Amino acid sequence: MNLKYVGQIERANAVLFAIPTPLPGYLILHVMLNHMRRICGIQVDHLRARCQEVWNVEVDSSLTYAYAGHNMAFNAPTAVAIAPHHVFVAGGTRRMVVDISSGTILMEVQAVAPPTGPVVVHGNRVLVPEGQFLAIHERETLQLIDRLAVPGSRWLFTPSAGALFPIQDEEHEHTAIWQYDRNVVWELGVHESLISQPILTPTHAIIPIGGGSPTHIAARDAETGATQWQVGFPRPEPLYPMSDGPSHVRHCGAIRNGNLVTVTALPAVAALNTDSGAVLWNIVLEDATAAFATTNRCAWVSTDSCQLLAVDDRRGTILDSGSVSPDNGRPKHLFPLSLDSGADEVLMITGGGRVYHAEI
Numbered sequence: 001m002n003l004k005y006v007g008q009i010e011r012a013n014a015v016l017f018a019i020p021t022p023l024p025g026y027l028i029l030h031v032m033l034n035h036m037r038r039i040c041g042i043q044v045d046h047l048r049a050r051c052q053e054v055w056n057v058e059v060d061s062s063l064t065y066a067y068a069g070h071n072m073a074f075n076a077p078t079a080v081a082i083a084p085h086h087v088f089v090a091g092g093t094r095r096m097v098v099d100i101s102s103g104t105i106l107m108e109v110q111a112v113a114p115p116t117g118p119v120v121v122h123g124n125r126v127l128v129p130e131g132q133f134l135a136i137h138e139r140e141t142l143q144l145i146d147r148l149a150v151p152g153s154r155w156l157f158t159p160s161a162g163a164l165f166p167i168q169d170e171e172h173e174h175t176a177i178w179q180y181d182r183n184v185v186w187e188l189g190v191h192e193s194l195i196s197q198p199i200l201t202p203t204h205a206i207i208p209i210g211g212g213s214p215t216h217i218a219a220r221d222a223e224t225g226a227t228q229w230q231v232g233f234p235r236p237e238p239l240y241p242m243s244d245g246p247s248h249v250r251h252c253g254a255i256r257n258g259n260l261v262t263v264t265a266l267p268a269v270a271a272l273n274t275d276s277g278a279v280l281w282n283i284v285l286e287d288a289t290a291a292f293a294t295t296n297r298c299a300w301v302s303t304d305s306c307q308l309l310a311v312d313d314r315r316g317t318i319l320d321s322g323s324v325s326p327d328n329g330r331p332k333h334l335f336p337l338s339l340d341s342g343a344d345e346v347l348m349i350t351g352g353g354r355v356y357h358a359e360i
Helices: none
Strands: 002-008 012-020 026-033 036-045 050-058 063-067 070-074 078-083 086-091 094-099 105-110 120-122 125-130 133-138 144-149 164-167 175-179 184-189 204-209 216-221 227-232 253-256 259-264 268-273 279-284 289-294 298-303 307-312 317-323 331-336 345-350 354-359
Touching (some): 002 036, 012 078, 012 331, 026 086, 036 086, 036 354, 050 094, 078 120, 078 125, 216 259, 307 354
Parallel strands (some): 289 331
Antiparallel strands (some): 002 354, 012 026, 026 036, 078 086, 086 094, 120 125, 125 133, 133 144, 175 184, 216 227, 253 259, 259 268, 268 279, 289 298, 307 317, 331 345
């Protein structure tokens, strides 16, 4: 594996999320810059080993909610690409369309509350989780179409898939999937307290369950929500081999060649048949997973011990591996070099803002 250091995101106290864009070499990050929340446009030139901030916008305002018996300030700035050169940004009460390469704010409206989870595009709508409400904006004009109350006064924190939003109560005891456009709720059960972003197939909604990497994976009928199968991957003892617990992998799997390829709490990376849940192959890892991504023929997995593995997602064999220094935090963000890249190369960013490029 050719794994090399590209650069350090300047002034970054912490990188809280990162997304690729349709423009090769451009990333959108939510970072703490000098202890202030910013959405930043970063240009990465891995050939010249250069990484530089191109623009940033301030999104630092928060709102205090009564949550689980405490007064808590929520603000989870987020962004999503909505066009080849444009990104929608939500942070504080700002909702903006920003040019990816220049940072020019092309359009801006004000919202009533900060986001509490990742924004998503669904058809011609942009959906912004706002605590116990879902704000629905028109994609072209940013006009607020509706602001729906979450059923059962539950909360939006987890990435959605299409129209399906994971929702939870303050005690994490009544977790469910909410199909917002039909206002249908699929209850998951009290033991299913933490879930990651659902994964959609034409017939199933696959739901990863459990903190860190999933301890269970359940498939529901995409239309009715009826349970089709469930597979368990029990976490080994001790539960948290590292002092601060395993990383939460929000995007933990993908459909590859008709099968589900996913990381699990075992810890492992595995392939499951989407119709039956049968395990097709399983690779046990040395440490908990920190991030997951896919490229042309690979599933990529970074671990809490700062390893990076490239796995053949058809055969279930490790193609190559590498490692980086743990001095600047875990490799928590992993994605293809660009959304349209057909190559087997990824960018990896640590929690402290170090950027790496890897290819096989």
